[in-house]
Amino acid sequence: MLHNPRMPAPSPDAELMALIDRIGRRDEAALRQLYERTSPKLFGLAMRVVRQREWAEDVLQESFLTIWRVASDYRGSLSPPMAWLGLIVRSRALDLLRRRSADRAQLTQEFDDVMADTLESDAANPMDAADASEQAWALHQCLSQLEGRQREVLSLAYLRELSHGELAEQLKLPLGTVKTWIRRGLEKLRTCMHRFA
Numbered sequence: 001m002l003h004n005p006r007m008p009a010p011s012p013d014a015e016l017m018a019l020i021d022r023i024g025r026r027d028e029a030a031l032r033q034l035y036e037r038t039s040p041k042l043f044g045l046a047m048r049v050v051r052q053r054e055w056a057e058d059v060l061q062e063s064f065l066t067i068w069r070v071a072s073d074y075r076g077s078l079s080p081p082m083a084w085l086g087l088i089v090r091s092r093a094l095d096l097l098r099r100r101s102a103d104r105a106q107l108t109q110e111f112d113d114v115m116a117d118t119l120e121s122d123a124a125n126p127m128d129a130a131d132a133s134e135q136a137w138a139l140h141q142c143l144s145q146l147e148g149r150q151r152e153v154l155s156l157a158y159l160r161e162l163s164h165g166e167l168a169e170q171l172k173l174p175l176g177t178v179k180t181w182i183r184r185g186l187e188k189l190r191t192c193m194h195r196f197a
Contacts, residue, residue, distance in 0.1 A: 016081035017074075024072035031068055038082070042089045049093035055100070062092045099183075142192035150185040157182055 022030035039060060046056035066088050074084055143151055153171065156162050168175040
């Protein structure tokens with residue numbers, strides 16, 4: 001395709017920038033168009049980061065809510081539109097991983113150690129048994145410092161892998177309360193476990 005150097009054809013970037021500009025002025029149709037044009041790529045990016053379809057869908061939804069809120073701050077001179085959109089998706093994906101995967105992985109490992117200690121108390125490797133026993137004791141100490149409901153919410157979230165929404169529904173609690181309890185509980189657990197590390 002030949003371009004006239006004085007009059008460049010509208011590039012995909014220019015079209016996306018125009019849509020973001022319209023979104024900044026609260027144009028819902030522009031948000032839908034931006035979603036239609038970019039969601040397959042952005043979903044792919046989310047999948048590469050979070051590796052679970054349901055989580056990637058959550059990330060995409062959160063990303064477009066963020067785009068709706070911050071579109072007026074976008075400056076095309078500072079960043080190409082897909083790079084800016086990708087940064088938002090990556091940021092939301094990492095937020096989700098921090099909230100769910102990283103904490104769950106840490107807790108799951110700790111609970112696995114408890115189970116290993118419980119099930120393999122006559123382990124062939126004395127070092128493994130000692131490590132697991134030490135971690136089990138530390139985890140038990142740390143969990144006992146949490147309030148009963150907080151301990152229950154954490155256990156359901158990470159042992160049964162229930163989402164925040166599922167927990168709120170099951171425990172008949174507001175979603176915000178569940179999220180706060182999990183966040184605070186994890187902070188307390190993490191701080192406590194670091195003291196034993």
